[in-house]
Amino acid sequence: MTAADLLKKNNLKVTKSRLLILKTVMDFRKPFTVPELLSIENVQGVDPVTIYRNISLFTTSKILKELSLRTGVIHYELDTGHTHHHIVCNTCGYLEPIFTCEAQSISEKVLRESKHFISINKHSFELFGLCMNCYENKK
Amino acid sequence: MTAADLLKKNNLKVTKSRLLILKTVMDFRKPFTVPELLSIENVQGVDPVTIYRNISLFTTSKILKELSLRTGVIHYELDTGHTHHHIVCNTCGYLEPIFTCEAQSISEKVLRESKHFISINKHSFELFGLCMNCYENKK
DNA sequence: CTGCTTGCAAACTGTTTGCATGATC
DNA sequence: GATCATGCAAACAGTTTGCAAGCAG
Secondary structure (H helix, E strand, O other): OOHHHHHHHOOOOOOHHHHHHHHHHHHHOOOEEHHHHHOOHHHOOOOHHHHHHHHHHHHHOOOEEEEEEEOOEEEEEEOOOOOOEEEEEOOOOOEEEEOOOOHHHHHHHHHHHOOOEEEEEEEEEEEEEEEHHHHHHHO | OOHHHHHHHOOOOOOHHHHHHHHHHHHHOOOEEHHHHHOOHHHOOOOHHHHHHHHHHHHHOOOEEEEEEEOOEEEEEEOOOOOOEEEEEOOOOOEEEEOOOOHHHHHHHHHHHOOOEEEEEEEEEEEEEEEHHHHHHHO
16 A cells, blocks of 8 residues: 555545655664654654654554564554564664464463453564674674 | 662672662562652652662663563563563553463574574563453443 | 762753644645 | 644653762672
8 A cells, every 4th residue: 555545544634744754664664763763864854743743643543553672762663454573683673573472362361360451452572682693793 | 588688699789779779669569660760759869860870780680670561661670580471451550460471482483483583582571451440430 | 998879960862742834635 | 715734942751971979898
């Protein structure tokens, strides 16, 4: 789907800034933080405030979703609807998606056992480790 | 283990601030953020800078560990060495520990399949949902 | 008494808000 | 043309750094 279509589908006005932000995110092809986005040349004409406002808008529209890859900074990625997770290099931040996840069955078990929770609608699951490159560089 | 013993065991000098911070964290009995800690009366004599410095020190000493319970803010909890995770209420933040986790077997599978990672040393896994209280209040 | 720890001031990063101007539908 | 989006300035929250004075070992 094109950036413009994605906006229309979500009843958002199609503006120059929004197109630029969305296209940049699509090209980036991996999770990003707003400060990372701000440093990409493509969007450097767009005011940071506009970027923050639209990222937040896209998140409530479920065009983007929030991740917790590193505590303290919010990462975002396109919300494809297909649940997946990540393995992230502690040293350089290199990252790959992973598609294995047992959250469904664990959630059911937890709900059965907990007296205080009635539903689960989200989960986080990320692996952190050392990538080949950083391993080589450390040797 | 007492706060003082914990410090000694980690070769850290036993100071008034460190004792106060550790005791407060121990009494708190659940994950906390630094801003939360700053608002607790017990430690309000201690300079925020000292708190930040010691929390960070305790983390590298593995007295505390970092969690991602909410994107954008770092949560910490005492590192007991026993891996566990949490289920967190989206609305009020109420939280319970959970002890089920499949990360071990998934990690092995991911390592076998990935060409770019050579080890995994950490993972995050948290469930988010709605607790009984908030469910009742919304009705 | 030496070196680590603390407090204070100040800088810095990331993010949000208010308001006037400009663009979309 | 009405409403929503943007840019700019400024505020705000969270966190870090530098330096002089204080304290633990």
